Amino acid sequence: MSRKYTKIDQYEKQILSMREEGKTHREIAESLGLEKEQIKKWLRRYRIKKEKIESGIPIRTRGQHRKNSEPKNIIAEQAYEIQRLKMENDLLRVFLRFAERR
The missing domain is CATH 1.10.10 (Arc Repressor Mutant, subunit A)
Structure with missing residues (x-):
């Protein structure tokens, strides 16, 4: 049916x-x-x-977002990405110090 x-x-x-x-x-x-x-x-x-x-x-619409869709707030997304990368760099520095590589 x-x-x-x-x-x-x-x-x-x-x-x-x-x-x-x-x-x-x-x-x-x-x-x-x-x-x-x-x-x-x-x-x-x-x-x-x-x-x-x-x-x-x-x-909010359901389903996956389109791959080619424009981000809604580019500045906020870039600021978030910069903050995430800074945190990742800090973690890597701590790891290298702990591993006595630097």
Whole structure:
């Protein structure tokens, strides 16, 4: 049995307008030819996403990041890399002193 997948985001405006009219999940699903659970879960995800945006929490996408994607904050990433390299150099110096090489 194959899974039924529908890009429900294309119905966003229709779902929200019907919900504002006071229609139930079942009525919305029947009018769009979807299942009640799809509507219910989509409205829940939409509400959570909206709450995160309002509270200032960044929305994180799922999955791996693209290899060619631009870093969001280059300066912060470079500062972190410099700090990491300084710590690595300090550790190597301590190791060399301990090994009596220098």
